[in-house]
Each structure stands twice: as C-alpha cells, then as structure tokens.
Amino acid sequence: xxxxxxxxxxxxxxxxxxxxxxxxxxxxxxxxxxxxxxxxxxxxxxxxxxxxxxxxxxxxxxxxxxxxxxxxxxxxxxxxxxxxxxxxxxxxxxxxxxxxxxxxxxxxxxxxxxxxxxxxxxxxxxxxxxxxxxxxxxxxxxxxxxxxxxxxxxxxxxxxxxxxxxxxxxxxxxxxxxxxxxxxxxxxxxxxxxxxxxxxxxxxxxxxxxxxxxxxxxxxxxxxxxxxxxxxxxxxxxxxxxxxxxxxxxxxxxxxxxxxxxxxxxxxxxxxxxxxxxxxxxxxxxxxxxxxxxxxxxxxxxxxxxx
Amino acid sequence: xxxxxxxxxxxxxxxxxxxxxxxxxxxxxxxxxxxxxxxxxxxxxxxxxxxxxxxxxxxxxxxxxxxxxxxxxxxxxxxxxxxxxxxxxxxxxxxxxxxxxxxxxxxxxxxxxxxxxxxxxxxxxxxxxxxxxxxxxxxxxxxxxxxxxxxxxxxxxxxxxxxxxxxxxxxxxxxxxxxxxxxxxxxxxxxxxxxxxxxxxxxxxxxxxxxxxxxxxxxxxxxxxxxxxxxxxxxxxxxxxxxxxxxxxxxxxxxxxxxxxxxxxxxxxxxxxxxxxxxxxxxxxxxx
Numbered sequence: 001x002x003x004x005x006x007x008x009x010x011x012x013x014x015x016x017x018x019x020x021x022x023x024x025x026x027x028x029x030x031x032x033x034x035x036x037x038x039x040x041x042x043x044x045x046x047x048x049x050x051x052x053x054x055x056x057x058x059x060x061x062x063x064x065x066x067x068x069x070x071x072x073x074x075x076x077x078x079x080x081x082x083x084x085x086x087x088x089x090x091x092x093x094x095x096x097x098x099x100x101x102x103x104x105x106x107x108x109x110x111x112x113x114x115x116x117x118x119x120x121x122x123x124x125x126x127x128x129x130x131x132x133x134x135x136x137x138x139x140x141x142x143x144x145x146x147x148x149x150x151x152x153x154x155x156x157x158x159x160x161x162x163x164x165x166x167x168x169x170x171x172x173x174x175x176x177x178x179x180x181x182x183x184x185x186x187x188x189x190x191x192x193x194x195x196x197x198x199x200x201x202x203x204x205x206x207x208x209x210x211x212x213x214x215x216x217x218x219x220x221x222x223x224x225x226x227x228x229x230x231x232x233x234x235x236x237x238x239x240x241x242x243x244x245x246x247x248x249x250x251x252x253x254x255x256x257x258x259x260x261x262x263x264x265x266x267x268x269x270x271x272x273x274x275x276x277x278x279x280x281x282x283x284x285x286x287x288x289x290x291x292x293x294x295x296x297x298x299x300x301x302x303x304x305x306x307x
Numbered sequence: 308x309x310x311x312x313x314x315x316x317x318x319x320x321x322x323x324x325x326x327x328x329x330x331x332x333x334x335x336x337x338x339x340x341x342x343x344x345x346x347x348x349x350x351x352x353x354x355x356x357x358x359x360x361x362x363x364x365x366x367x368x369x370x371x372x373x374x375x376x377x378x379x380x381x382x383x384x385x386x387x388x389x390x391x392x393x394x395x396x397x398x399x400x401x402x403x404x405x406x407x408x409x410x411x412x413x414x415x416x417x418x419x420x421x422x423x424x425x426x427x428x429x430x431x432x433x434x435x436x437x438x439x440x441x442x443x444x445x446x447x448x449x450x451x452x453x454x455x456x457x458x459x460x461x462x463x464x465x466x467x468x469x470x471x472x473x474x475x476x477x478x479x480x481x482x483x484x485x486x487x488x489x490x491x492x493x494x495x496x497x498x499x500x501x502x503x504x505x506x507x508x509x510x511x512x513x514x515x516x517x518x519x520x521x522x523x524x525x526x527x528x529x530x531x532x533x534x535x536x537x538x539x540x541x542x543x544x545x546x547x548x549x550x551x552x553x554x555x556x557x558x559x560x561x562x563x564x565x566x567x568x569x570x571x572x573x574x575x576x577x578x579x580x581x582x583x584x585x586x587x588x589x590x591x592x593x594x595x
Contacts, residue, residue: 066559236543244543247558255561
C-alpha cells in the first residue's frame with residue numbers, strides 16, 4: 001500500500017515507513033536516543049528528499065519522545081528539575097556550536113574537524129561504556145554507577161562549586177553550573193557533529209553527573225522533546241520542509257516502538273542497557289570509520305542534517 | 308509588354324490545370340506522399356496525473372504515428388534543474404565531505420524510451436544535441452566549481468538520478484507497427500515513477516531517419532496534487548509557522564495519547580480476575 005507525501009512530493013510504501021518508525025522508536029524508548037541519526041539516512045534510502053527527511057523526522061521525534069517520556073515519567077524516571085537545567089545548557093551549547101562551525105568553515109577545515117571529532121568521541125565513549133558495563137555485569141553488581149545508600153554528588157573541585165542544588169529524582173547533588181556547562185559542551189559537540197546528541201548526552205549524564213541509567217534516559221527524552229519541537233517550527237517556517245503526513249506515519253510506528261522499548265528497558269538492568277547503547281555507539285563509529293577510509297561509490301551526497 | 312504578361316498568365320494557368328488533373332488522376336500516390344511527409348504525432352493517456360493521498364504509480368501510455376521506416380524515440384523531460392550536493396574528497400588517508408558542488412544544465416527528469424539503442428540509428432552529435440543518452444547528459448551538465456575529479460562527479464550524478472528514478476534510458480520500450488494504409492504507429496506503456504515530484508513535464512516523440520531527427524511532436528503532461536495532499540501542501544507554504552506549530556501539537560497529542568492508551572490497557576488487563584496486575588505501573592520505580 002503506497003501513500004503520497006504532499007510536501008516531499010513522492011509516493012512511498014506505507015508499511016516501510018511505519019516499520020522504520022517502529023524500529024527507531026524502539027531504540028528511543030529503550031535507550032533515550034532521539035533516533036534521527038538512524039532515521040534520516042533510512043528515509044533518504046527509501047526515496048524521501050533529504051531536506052524533507054531531516055525536517056520531518058524531527059517532527060516525528062516529537063511524538064516518539066512525548067510517548068517515551070510519558071512512559072518514563074509514570075515510572076518515575078524523569079528528573080524535570082535537572083532536565084530543565086540540561087535543556088538550557090544544551091540550547092546554549094548548540095548556539096555556540098553553530099558559531100564554532102562558522103569559524104571552522106571560514107578556516108576551511110570544518111569537515112575534517114567534524115569527522116575526526118565524531119570518530120574520536122564515539123569511539124572513546126563506546127569503548128569506555130562497553131568495558132565498564134561488562135566489568136559491572138561480571139562483578140554481578142547492581143547497575144549503580146556510584147556507591148548506593150548515600151547521595152551521590154560532585155567531589156573535590158566540583159563539590160566546592162557555588163549554587164549546589166539537590167536533584168532528588170536522580171539522587172544527586174551538583175552545582176547548577178556542572179550540568180549546565182557539561183550539557184553546553186555536549187550541545188557544542190552536537191551542533192558541530194550535526195546530531196541531537198542523545199547518544200552523547202545519556203553517557204554524559206550517567207558517567208559525569210552520576211545519574212542512574214533509567215533516569216538519564218527519561219530525562220534525555222524530556223529535553224529531546226523540547227529541542228525537536230523548536231526545531232520543527234523553525235524548519236517549517238524557514239525551509240517549508242516539514243511533511244506532516246510523513247511525520248504522522250513515522251510517529252505512528254515510533255510511538256508504539258517507544259512504548260515497547262520503554263517496557264523492554266524495564267526488563268534490563270542498567271549495565272545491560274549501557275552495553276546495548278555502547279554497541280550501537282560503536283557500530284555508528286565503525287560505520288563512519290569505514291565510510292571515511294574506503295573509497296566511496298559516489299562522490300556526491302545530498303546535504304542533510306541529522307539530529 | 309502587355310503581350311508578354313498575357314503569355315506568363317497563360318503558362319501559370321496551364322500549369323495549375325495540369326497539377327489539378329494529375330492530383331485527380333493519381334489520388335492514391337498523392338495520399339502516400341502526404342503520409343510520408345506528415346509530422347509525427349503524440350498523444351498521452353491520461354493527459355494529466357493526479358496525486359491524491361493514496362495514489363500509487365500511474366500507468367502512462369504514449370502513442371502516435373510516424374512515417375513508415377522511421378525509428379522512434381520518446382523523451383519525457385522536466386525543466387532544467389540546478390542542484391547542490393556535498394562533495395567527498397580525499398584528505399590524507401580519509402575521505403570527507405569537502406564543500407559543495409553545483410550541477411546545472413540538465414533536466415530535473417529525463418526518461419528516454421526507444422526500440423533499440425539510440426546510437427544504433429542516430430549520429431553521436433545528434434544524440435548529444437537532443438540529450439538522448441547518459442553520455443550526452445554527462446557531456447551537457449555544468450559542474451561548479453571545476454574540480455580535478457569532475458569526470459567522476461558527472462558520472463556519479465547520472466548514477467544517482469537513475470537510482471532515484473528521475474533518469475531512465477530504456478532501449479526496449481517502444482513498439483512500432485507498420486500500418487497497411489502507409490506510415491507506422493508506435494506505442495509506449497510505462498509507470499510514472501513515484502519519485503518524480505508534481506510539476507509540468509513534456510513528452511516528445513522524435514522521428515529518426517538516416518542518423519538524423521527528421522521530425523518531432525510534443526505533448527505536455529501535468530502532475531498535480533489533489534484533495535488532502537493539495538490542502539496540506541498549500542497550508543505548509545502559505546501559513547508556514549502555524550503549520551509548524553500545529554505539526555508539533557499533533558505529534559505531542561499522538562505521543563501522549565498513545566502513552567495514555569497503553570497505560571489504560573495495562574491497567575485494564577491488570578484488573579482482570581486471575582491475572583496479576585503490574586505492581587510497578589504508575590509508581591516511581593527503583594531504577595537499579
């Protein structure tokens with residue numbers, strides 16, 4: 001069964017779109033990643049123009065993250081207080097990142113910096129997560145990233161920073177500057193790399209902010225929701241590339257996928273979730289590495305931004 | 308002088324009478340000559356393609372008449388396009404996206420149909436001039452900025468368009484049938500590709516003989532959106548910010564709605580006698 005997408009101007013198989021949405025939604029619910037880094041290339045592969053693919057999957061991710069976040073919220077996995085700080089930090093970082101790209105482009109080596117940054121960040125992050133989680137599983141310990149029974153917080157220099165604040169839902173105490181600055185750094189990185197940063201943000205919350213894995217996932221979905229909502233309106237207003245019919249079909253699949261993902265996530269321990277995320281991060285890194293080393297089949301590709 | 312004028316008039320009159328007599332005596336031969344010299348024709352069925360929300364591929368038929376013994380090429384083409392792409396380049400040991408490359412001077416859509424390869428019956432300069440095969444397209448396109456690997460960029464562009472369904476070169480698609488009363492009839496039946504966007508396209512039939520194009524005829528085909536698809540498209544263009552805001556509201560409603568439905572379903576299932584409820588639903592879980 002085919003459907004005509006009015007803004008994209010192409011006809012695509014309906015079930016293919018629902019299936020792609022379902023798969024990405026599952027990952028989103030399971031791991032808190034937005035899924036745009038997977039969905040945009042999939043949509044381009046099945047014939048959606050790249051600019052419409054990027055803008056419409058941003059819109060679809062609004063539904064996925066709403067669904068996933070609501071499921072996590074009911075389970076007590078969304079830290080609204082910390083999430084708001086992270087959201088502000090992420091937006092600030094993204095704005096700085098856009099300027100950094102402008103400077104790099106003027107210097108003429110932006111693409112090289114972006115590619116190398118991508119591979120180094122993903123490679124280091126994925127390897128560290130995989131080793132750490134594997135060791136945790138082998139020890140048979142629960143997935144806590146810090147000693148249980150006492151409030152986790154910044155130690156040393158971080159602990160002496162001003163404006164210390166308690167985040168009861170996450171069970172941590174930090175200076176408000178720490179999550180803000182860290183998230184701004186991820187925002188800069190995300191803007192440089194052209195992705196939303198979900199798969200950088202979650203490990204950052206777990207390892208640097210010492211948040212429990214499940215809360216990190218729920219809180220990340222919270223900030224993805226608002227980021228993508230803003231992006232959708234901007235894309236629709238400036239580029240006219242949001243195809244609401246396409247977004248609706250993907251979202252129908254992905255919201256259901258996100259629900260399943262969130263439920264499956266409950267069956268897994270924190271360390272197991274970290275291993276799954278680490279493997280996905282390493283696969284993306286490996287694909288990028290192969291892509292830059294091997295001589296490409298085509299020297300041309302459509303310009304499209306991920307999330 | 309007047310005598311001379313009278314003679315000229317007499318000669319013209321005699322010639323006219325002679326021509327009329329010849330035409331009356333040999334009607335059959337005059338008819339055949341007329342058919343051979345007639346311009347080719349093309350008709351499309353349907354003449355317009357309407358893209359509704361659930362339109363799947365539309366089958367299009369092109370048919371018409373050409374002179375007997377002529378080869379036929381049917382070309383469906385869109386307006387010239389200018390497109391920008393990311394270009395990959397080698398940077399030391401790695402390949403990275405390195406700036407943009409702009410391609411212009413070739414149609415947005417180009418479908419060339421014939422009964423045999425066009426270079427079997429047309430001269431190369433004619434093929435290039437009329438843009439009838441991939442080599443002609445590669446030669447015609449303008450690539451900016453000019454790069455060392457420009458020949459590969461040109462080839463990759465055509466390959467990309469063929470994969471997308473925007474370009475097609477089919478040398479076994481047109482059927483030509485000789486007519487007993489003289490001339491020939493051709494027919495072409497193909498599915499309009501779903502990846503081609505709405506717009507105005509031209510279908511042209513080329514009558515070819517002796518390595519040349521000796522005649523041509525063109526018919527237009529309009530591909531347009533209708534119904535809900537057209538309404539959504541207009542809304543997205545004319546009230547873009549409202550459209551974007553509504554798109555976000557719609558997605559949020561869908562997301563929260565599906566979550567509420569799933570939660571309700573799980574609660575209902577949990578209340579059934581003999582089935583254990585989910586003790587964790589609606590509670591803050593210990594996360595580790």
